[in-house]
Amino acid sequence: MKSKRLDLSGVCSFLSEHDNYLILTHGMPDGDTLGSAYALCSGLIKLGKKAKVVCPDPIPAHYGYFTNAVSFPEFSEETVISADVADIKLLGALAEKYEGKIELAIDHHVSHRDFAKNLFLDGTAAACAECVYDILNTMHIAIDEIMVQAIYTGISTDTGCFKFSNTTPKTHVIAAELMASGIDFSEINRVMFDTKSKSRMEIEKMALGSVELLYRDRCALMAVTSKMLRESGCTDADLDGITAIPRSIEGVQIGVTMRQKAPKVWKISMRSYPPFDVAAICAKMNGGGHKYAAGCEIVGTKRQAREEILKHVRKALED
Ligand SMILES: [Mn+2]
Structure with missing residues (x-):
């Protein structure tokens, strides 16, 4: 399937026009796929939409500070979206179930292989969470503390705590805006990078x-x-x-x-x-x-x- 490419305003119109969202993360979920999906889900709920996140594999407990903080309403899914999924295969156990049924993919992998009907791809973003941040801002959705934590986690983990070469000036600008809201970024980074079982x-x-x-x-x-x-x-x-x-x-x-x-x-x-x-x-x-x-x-x-x-x-x- 060849995806229709959407720009930032296109993806925002798509999200305002649809409802009853099921947001898929990739299997073996990391901070970026979870942060992107949960921030987007919370944003859509704030907008008065119904949305929930579904992850093909169990969510590691250390992401609980934002994943457990979002509660999903009851509804039947209509619009399936994926966040940070570069290839349908990365949906693992859910790939077969959703193949051909994904309306929109939001991603930042330049190697993205089309599987969704629509695609918002920003290959310059260090993390998919940067794309979600742009989307939420463009839609004028107020970003609350849980969304800040989710987006910060996505950006921080995909850049190896702002060390990898994918980190850009924009990454730092977004991180600075998130920090300005007063989140405990140092605690997030301690849990993500300096603690092991x-x-x-x-x-x-x-x-x-x-x-x-x-x-x-x-x-x-x-x-x-x-x-x-x-x-x-x-x-x-x-x-x-x-x-x-x-x-x-x-x-x-x-x-x-x-x-x-x-x-x-x-x-x-x-x-x-x-x-x-x-x-x-x-x-x-x-x-x-x-x-x-x-x-x-x-x-x-x-x-x-x-x-x-x-x-x-x-x-x-x-x-
Ligand atoms: Mn990513």
Whole structure:
């Protein structure tokens, strides 16, 4: 399906003209998809519309400060929207159910693959939550404390606490406007970045033990297996951000995390530094994402998956 592109005023008209919204986040939800969906949901409710958020996977408890603060009215859904979803496949268990039924996608991934009837895509936004902030302002919806927390969380998490290269002057301007409302941004960042559970610490120990340095230490490959999940007591929800580890090693330009989803299914996440374009590498394996943060899925044994990944990474490092 080719999506009809909407500009900012187009998406605002769409939202005022429709009602009874179901807002979908992507699976394995992160701060941006949740922050975007919950802020938009609250905004639509403020506007007198009916809206609720549906997430394909359980919401990690540490986002509860805003996700638990929004209550959804009773209604039957009419208009399905997605927030921060770059590809229908990322709806995971809900992909089949909603395929062809999504009226509007709001996204910031330049690799976005059309699946919705309408699309608002701002590829310059560091986070989808920036798009939602623009939408709410353009619609003159008063942004309350919960919405501020949700949007701030989306922006802060997608920029690695304003450290990643996707951070723009506009990102800081929006963050400054959000800070001016008096939210406890330092507490949000402490929960998002400086706190980990004991089970997370355990799985990091195991995953670090698997790290291999390859190609003159320019690539680091880390594996997170089902066995590690079992032994650490972690769920998928506890793994948020673990993919940052391989690239954090000095000299590493491409960091790869392979995560076992089923005995022979691996979810691959790549993080790189310029000039290495991991979206291009992942595209060769039917994946996509951002230039310096992308992913794909590989079916096969651990050895087969590893070989497939390294074939493409080696080629990219040589070129
Ligand atoms: Mn995002």
